[in-house]
Amino acid sequence: MKKLFLLLTIALLPWVVLAQNPFNVAAPIGTMAGDFTQNDVNGNPVKLSDFRGKFVFIDFWASWCGPCRAESAYLVAAYNKFKHNNFAIINVSLDMPGKRDDWLRAIEVDGRNWTQLSDLKGWKNEIALQYVITSIPANFLIDPAGKIVATNLRGDDVSSVLSKFVKAEVNADHTPPVIAITEPEVTRGLKVVQSGSRVLISGTATDESGIKSVEVNGIAAAISETGNFFASVPLTMGDNQLKVRATDRKLNSAVHEFVINRSSNKPDPSPNPQPVPVVPVNAAVTNTEGKYYALIIGIQDYNDESITDLDQPVADARSLQDVLLSNYTFDKENISLLANPTRSEIFRSLETLSRKIKKEDNVLIFYAGHGVWDAGRKQGYWFPSDAGRDDRASWVTNADLKEYISAIPSKHTLLITDACFAGSIFKSRAVLTGAPRAIKELYEMPSRKAMTSGTLKEVPDKSVFIEYLVKRLTQNSAKYLSAERLYSSFRDAVINNSSNGQVPQYGEIREAGDEGGDFIFIKK
Numbered sequence: 001m002k003k004l005f006l007l008l009t010i011a012l013l014p015w016v017v018l019a020q021n022p023f024n025v026a027a028p029i030g031t032m033a034g035d036f037t038q039n040d041v042n043g044n045p046v047k048l049s050d051f052r053g054k055f056v057f058i059d060f061w062a063s064w065c066g067p068c069r070a071e072s073a074y075l076v077a078a079y080n081k082f083k084h085n086n087f088a089i090i091n092v093s094l095d096m097p098g099k100r101d102d103w104l105r106a107i108e109v110d111g112r113n114w115t116q117l118s119d120l121k122g123w124k125n126e127i128a129l130q131y132v133i134t135s136i137p138a139n140f141l142i143d144p145a146g147k148i149v150a151t152n153l154r155g156d157d158v159s160s161v162l163s164k165f166v167k168a169e170v171n172a173d174h175t176p177p178v179i180a181i182t183e184p185e186v187t188r189g190l191k192v193v194q195s196g197s198r199v200l201i202s203g204t205a206t207d208e209s210g211i212k213s214v215e216v217n218g219i220a221a222a223i224s225e226t227g228n229f230f231a232s233v234p235l236t237m238g239d240n241q242l243k244v245r246a247t248d249r250k251l252n253s254a255v256h257e258f259v260i261n262r263s264s265n266k267p268d269p270s271p272n273p274q275p276v277p278v279v280p281v282n283a284a285v286t287n288t289e290g291k292y293y294a295l296i297i298g299i300q301d302y303n304d305e306s307i308t309d310l311d312q313p314v315a316d317a318r319s320l321q322d323v324l325l326s327n328y329t330f331d332k333e334n335i336s337l338l339a340n341p342t343r344s345e346i347f348r349s350l351e352t353l354s355r356k357i358k359k360e361d362n363v364l365i366f367y368a369g370h371g372v373w374d375a376g377r378k379q380g381y382w383f384p385s386d387a388g389r390d391d392r393a394s395w396v397t398n399a400d401l402k403e404y405i406s407a408i409p410s411k412h413t414l415l416i417t418d419a420c421f422a423g424s425i426f427k428s429r430a431v432l433t434g435a436p437r438a439i440k441e442l443y444e445m446p447s448r449k450a451m452t453s454g455t456l457k458e459v460p461d462k463s464v465f466i467e468y469l470v471k472r473l474t475q476n477s478a479k480y481l482s483a484e485r486l487y488s489s490f491r492d493a494v495i496n497n498s499s500n501g502q503v504p505q506y507g508e509i510r511e512a513g514d515e516g517g518d519f520i521f522i523k524k
Contacts, residue, residue, distance in 0.1 A: 033142045036127045038117040044392055046117055055087045055166050056142040060133050062094040063106035068137040072110035078159045082166050092127045093118035176254035177207035177246040199260055202230035205246035214246045232495055232503045235262040290360035290411050294335045295349055296321050299369030299385050301340045306389045313368035314339045316466040320366055323473045329522045343384040343394055350404040363410045368418040405448055406513055414483050414519035415450040418466050445517030448509045451487050465504055468493045483519040
């Protein structure tokens, strides 16, 4: 009898442990949740901070944990109820080494179709140790600001407590966004008349809750964090009804409608429009004591056979180097051309720049090669020559670039990228509008700007963007040329001559030290 009791005690020990310490005192309500990173089921690293701005339910469990599995039905019900309302679940599994199959099978059987993390170290799971998890199930509800607002919810309490937070958040705003069209100029009661086969619609959409999406005739527009948007829309001959729909983060929508008439009276815009002249104001007294440096990167040959090699990036990089040397105040010793560099070579060059540059200097960074956009992480990446298609750690992130750009103590830094999904560098794909200001004023204020070949879409290997960029730099006859004016001079040419309707972008790199100035090209 004693032996039977001992066996039962050993068998039930894990369940007994679960009953202990039902409240986690290491991360109490009202404190900020500690950030963490751990791989998901596909081996991709996931950070808690990637979910900032949402309510996040962090749930610690394991496939062998009976009480955890019993909670699955309540979690599934809560997830299905709130998943469209700014809510996400992150499961952290305490499954043991060698039990990956058990973990994956439990996910499938229980219907836990959300973010799943584990390092398969059991009770030594790094996140569990960070949060001092001594029993499971254990959970934390994190608000959009990253603060813990509830812990250890069970059964029906999961949905009922979520309703108090998430539903209140969703229903707080019932006001639709305000839409303003800035291009083309829309005058009430009058049609807009133009001759091209496509038109660029740009404007602003504003709402206290933030803008979730903007569509123009069903075409998703590129949109910045501050609500600037644009979309390239095809036109048929005659009247075209344009409908701009903006939706805020609370799913309230507004619609702005107007008519554009495509007329055959004027020919389509020339594929070689004349460059926009630059008329500098007070240019004679512009102080340009600093040197001009350039880091030019072209990558077309990749070690990973599953990544398609390209034909043009290195030649494109050299063509840009040539025009900078021949026409502008870039000295040869201050231009670094990297052909097919590795990740470490790119970082080494950026590190060299950050140490060499002085506060009065100007820096141009150019990249041509493969790019990728991860919608889940809202992160863009460059592929160095040693990138692995399935090895995210071998890629160069936008966050890496912003960190280095912030660290380079230059007067002005201009990033030019010619890659798929290049527009992701803006974080929110911000686009500058309005006429350029005086050259002296632009030069005096520090800037961190980016010019990209497109938005969040693929671009062809043979680049129309770099073709017109180099052409405009070559054709320019003015002493001073701002980067914004350069962009304006060839944007329409790229739109009208690209095979997939790519729309170049120009804007500030957020949180990198921009103070409203601009990069100024100075003619020799």
